[in-house]
Amino acid sequence: MSQMLRAGQTTEASLRAVAKAFKTEKKDDISMGLNSIAQKVSQGRPLSKSMESEHIMFDAVNRAAVMAGEASNSMYESFKVLQQLEARKVDLQRSSMAEIITPTALFLLSLASLFNTGLNTLPALAAMKKAQGKPVGLIPETIMEFTSFMSINWYIFLAIVIVMIVSVYSAVNTPQGKFLLDYYILKVPGLGKYIAYKVYTNMLLYFPSLIESGVKPKQMIPIMEALATNIVLRRKVDLFNQVLTAGGKMSEAMERAGFPPLSVTPIHVSEHYAGSSTGVNDVMVEGMRHSYTILDRDLGDAQSKFVTIASSLMWFLGGGVMLLEMLSIVFAQT
Numbered sequence: 001m002s003q004m005l006r007a008g009q010t011t012e013a014s015l016r017a018v019a020k021a022f023k024t025e026k027k028d029d030i031s032m033g034l035n036s037i038a039q040k041v042s043q044g045r046p047l048s049k050s051m052e053s054e055h056i057m058f059d060a061v062n063r064a065a066v067m068a069g070e071a072s073n074s075m076y077e078s079f080k081v082l083q084q085l086e087a088r089k090v091d092l093q094r095s096s097m098a099e100i101i102t103p104t105a106l107f108l109l110s111l112a113s114l115f116n117t118g119l120n121t122l123p124a125l126a127a128m129k130k131a132q133g134k135p136v137g138l139i140p141e142t143i144m145e146f147t148s149f150m151s152i153n154w155y156i157f158l159a160i161v162i163v164m165i166v167s168v169y170s171a172v173n174t175p176q177g178k179f180l181l182d183y184y185i186l187k188v189p190g191l192g193k194y195i196a197y198k199v200y201t202n203m204l205l206y207f208p209s210l211i212e213s214g215v216k217p218k219q220m221i222p223i224m225e226a227l228a229t230n231i232v233l234r235r236k237v238d239l240f241n242q243v244l245t246a247g248g249k250m251s252e253a254m255e256r257a258g259f260p261p262l263s264v265t266p267i268h269v270s271e272h273y274a275g276s277s278t279g280v281n282d283v284m285v286e287g288m289r290h291s292y293t294i295l296d297r298d299l300g301d302a303q304s305k306f307v308t309i310a311s312s313l314m315w316f317l318g319g320g321v322m323l324l325e326m327l328s329i330v331f332a333q334t
Contacts, residue, residue, distance in 0.1 A: 002079035012041045033057050046070055061085060061202065064226035068206045071223065072213030081205055099307050103314035110321035117325050118147030125332035137331035139324070175231075182231045190306035195230060197299040200259050202227045204292040208285045217244050217253070224257075233258065250284070260298070263291035 004014040019034035033054045040050035048066040051058045062082065069078030122144050126136045150157070171177030186192035203224055210220055221241050228234040236258045243253035251268035255261070266287030 002076050005079075006076045011047050012038045015041065030057065060226050060229050064202075064206070064223050067223045067226060068210060071215050071219050072210050074209065074213055077209050078206070081209065085202060085205065099311045100314065103311050103318055107314050107318035107321065110318045110325070114143065114321055114325045115147050115150070117328065118143045119151060122328060122332055125329070129332065137328075137334075140328045140332040143324070143328045179231045182233075186230065186232055190302060190309055194299065194302040194306050196233060196258065197260070197295055197302055199228050199230065199233050200263065201292060201295040201299050204263065204288055204295060208288045208292075211281070211285050211288070217250055259291075260295065262298075263295050266290045 001014045001018050004017060005011065009017070015034050015038035019031045019038065022028075022034065023031040037047070037050045037054060040053065041047055048063050048070055051063050051066060065078045065082035065085075066075070068081075069075035072078070122140050126140060126144065129136055172181050186196060206223060206227075207220065210223070218241070221237060221244075224237045224240065225234055228237055236256070240253045240257035243256050244250075249268075249271050251264050251271055254264045254267060267284060270281060270284035270287040
């Protein structure tokens with residue numbers, strides 16, 4: 001679609017052409033969604049607003065990319081940035097999922113094996129020891145009691161889990177509940193830092209091209225709000241708006257919005273530059289690109305740290321359950 005727009009086709013024609021391509025690939029749901037968006041565009045609505053009706057197909061980051069393209073009148077560049085974001089997202093998911101899924105599967109299979117041992121193997125071994133007049137060890141006895149209790153009262157625990165899921169789902173669908181959820185997610189060690197840095201990195205990826213196109217900082221606020229999928233971070237964007245409205249500088253607004261100090265320093269330095277003959281502060285643009293590089297590196301470190309901690313924890317839990325199962329069998333036989 002970006003190539004079609006660059007070639008001079010209208011947005012509506014580009015959407016219908018892409019929809020037709022998906023139609024030939026038997027992907028009717030995507031084709032219908034794109035045709036629906038094209039219909040809204042033909043009625044005079046901006047593409048970013050028309051995409052809101054297809055929130056499953058296009059998330060907030062996709063809509064923010066289109067908003068940036070509309071604001072800077074450079075949709076092709078915005079799509080290039082979006083392609084970069086999507087490629088990075090896929091790479092991170094592939095690397096992190098592979099590292100976390102394996103130990104998690106080990107942990108779950110170890111639990112299943114432990115229950116099988118506690119319900120079938122250990123009772124038979126315990127009966128043999130009792131027939132010999134020998135006491136059953138503490139670990140085997142504990143595991144048998146635990147697995148027996150869980151198997152008898154499984155419906156109670158299932159009901160508790162269902163009630164908790166429904167309660168959390170209901171709370172999350174309220175503004176206050178969603179705010180609390182996002183607030184506590186940001187407090188999770190490693191994960192919170194990763195989410196915040198991801199949002200700020202995405203913003204800094206769009207800022208330079210917007211400023212080069214003559215977009216004012218105030219015009220960036222809707223794009224920042226679309227990129228800030230976390231409500232707590234989105235409210236910090238309001239502080240960004242307040243500083244600019246009061247006549248503050250860009251670096252001060254970024255500090256109030258929660259940008260890491262290390263990424264704000266290049267922006268602060270560039271504000272003392274008078275600007276080029278075109279009226280664009282190219283030093284600020286360069287500073288923002290440098291800030292993006294810094295945050296992108298820290299984002300990778302935060303993601304790597306979180307995956308390492310999560311995978312190590314799951315390996316530890318899975319190995320611990322396996323060790324406990326082997327010890328129970330050994331103590332039940334001796």
